[in-house]
Amino acid sequence: MNHFDVVVLGGGYAGMTAADRILKAETGASVLLVDAKAEFVERIRLHEIAAGASEGHYPYASRMEMLGGSFLQGEVAAIDPDRSTLLVAAWDGQQAEITYGSLIVAIGSRSNRHMVPGIKQNAICLDSVAEVRGLSEWASTSRGRLVIVGGGLTAIEVACEFAEQYPEIEVVMIGADELRPSSLPGGYDPAAVRHLRGTFDRLGVRFVEKALVSAIHPQQVKLQDRETITFDRCIWAAGFVVPDLAQRSGIATTASGRIVCNPTLQSVSHRNIFAAGDIAEVHAEPGGLCRMSCAAGRPMGEAAAASVINVLRNEAPAAFKFGYVFRCVSLGRKDGLIQFVDLTDRPMKEIWTGERAARWKEYVCRRTVAGVGMAEDLEAPDTPPVAATSQQALMYLAEG
Incomplete structure (x- = not known):
């Protein structure tokens, strides 16, 4: 049985950041990162990769070795929180039992493939690079129809990406609500929604509003009390769920499976x-x-890393302080939307659109890879004089 002072489950944006920060703190702790993938995936770029953009390669093993940590590729089969033990089905077919001093669970979310029948069999989800491979090849040689189920930001990004890159195909979005300020996650200013509608018109994206999907059949999306929409390829982008690992392991969770934490990000059931x-x-x-x-x-x-570092140093963890600044949406390579928000994530009047927003969205994506410790830091792009709210965003990006 192997023991590590700290085990991090999940190498996404949260997990890789935590592993990076703990190892850079030089506490002398042994740190293990566990993930089913061999490489960090830029999830916020999966719509770009689906449309044919080059994917970055960020191997976990070499990065963890360089930092002084360890990496195990495998699926966590079970957590025994009372014994501080994990059972991992490793990539090589072996099972590894691991004990830990502190455990950081950062296993993220994935597309909800159980919302309606037929998703797993007939639709593509934006969960991994492997799933989206082949979409760009199809789009580049086809004059067919791509249907995207979902009316949120992921659906908007992938619809605009394909419509811009492949004007020969027909792009159809199906949303359960109409496109309006309050229907988008968190709410948006009316000017932002007008820009989205104008972008759909410019790119030729057809948005079927207030349509509930009852099933996905081969080459057909069945709508409740409405027509069936045919497709050549279908992308499901209508909601996310978290894995049930924590629930199965007896850790205190919400009904949806999220781990209930106190302000220091500690589980309320297992400190x-x-x-x-x-x-x-x-x-x-x-x-x-x-x-x-x-x-x-x-x-x-x-x-989470700061709290664990404090525990390693026999100090009390500090509460997590966080406030929002903006939301950014890519609308192809030449257009974007940045909706500024207050600290509680409520939309403000200021928005950025067009090439300026696209430039900043690209910077945010690149800055994020640097922020998780997988790339070198970079300078913010030049930008014209901006209002106070935007200045706050610039400061956030520079510091974050």
């Missing part, structure tokens, strides 16, 4: 277990309940 990212249910000051997002995930990874 040597911490959670970060989409799997964590935590209220932060002043931001409130942290939504499932990269925007909250990476800061949560830093905070």
Whole structure:
């Protein structure tokens, strides 16, 4: 049985950030990162990769070795929180039993493939590079129809990406609601929604509004009380769920499976277990309940690392402090939308659109890879004089 002072489950934005920060703190602790993948995946770029953009390669093993930690590729089959033990089905077919002093659970979320029948068999989800391979080849040689189920930001990004890159194909979005300020996650200013509608018109994206999907059949999306929409390829982008690992392991969770945390990101049921990212249910000051997002995930990874470092040094963990600044949406390579928000994530009047927003969205994506410790830091792009709210965003990006 192998023992590590700290084990981090999940190498996404939250988990890799936590592992990076703990190892850089030079506490002398042994740190193990466990992930089913061999490489860090830029999830916020999966719509770009699906449309044919080059994927970055960021191997966990070499990065953890360089930092002085260890990496194990495998699926966590079970956690025994009372014995501080993990059972991992390793990539080589072996089972590894591991004990830990502190555990950070950062296993993220994935597409909800059980919302309606037929998703797993007939649709593609934006969960991994492997799943989206082949979409760009099809789009480049086809004049067919791509249907995207979902009316949220992921659906918008992938629809615009394909419509811009492949104008010969027909792109159709199906949303359960109409496109309006209050229907988008968190709410958006009316000017932002007008820009989205104008972008759809410019790119030729057809948006089927207020349509409920009842099933996905081969080459057909069945709508409740409406017509069936045919497709050549279908992408499911209509919601995320978290794995049931924590629930199965007896860790205190919400009904949806998120780990209930105190303000220091410690599990309320097991004090040597911490959670970060989409799997964590935590209220932060002043931001409130942290939504499932990269925007909250990476800061949560830093905070979980800080709490564990304090534990390693026999100090009390500090509460997680976090507030929102903006939300950014890519609308192809030449357009974007940045909605500025207050610290509690409520939309403000200021938005950025067009090439300026696209440039900053690209910077945010690149800055995020640097922030998790997988790339060198970079300078912010030049930008014209901006209002106070935007200046706050520039400061956030520079520091974050």
